[in-house]
Amino acid sequence: MPFANFKFPEGIVDAARKEDIILRTTDLFVEYFGEEVRPYTMVLVEEVADGGWGRAGETLTLEKMGLPPKTTS
Template sequence: MPFVNYKFPEGILDAERKEEIIHRTTAMFVEYFGEDVRPFTMVLIDEVADGGWGRADETLTLAKMGLPAKQH
């Protein structure tokens, strides 16, 4: 079963963008492995709280990445 797990900063994707990511990821697996994988393809999108992840020994935030803060 093809499986992919995306992690994005919380609040930067709306429902429409998440759906697009799921469709495009599924289409990619179908392109590589054939139509038979479509019903078994799983796409998981996790949203990580701002400051809850890092790279190269640095905690990343939306502000550090030049992105607007999540709207409440």
């Protein structure tokens, strides 16, 4: 079963963009493996809390990435 897992900082990917990521990733797997994998393809789009991930030993935040902080409303 083809599987892709995308992780984004919380709040920067809206529902329409998530749907596009899922559709385009599925289409990519189908292009590579054939139409028969479509029903078995899983794409997971996860949102990670600000500061809940890092790279090379450094915690990443929206501020460090030059993005506006998520507003709570």
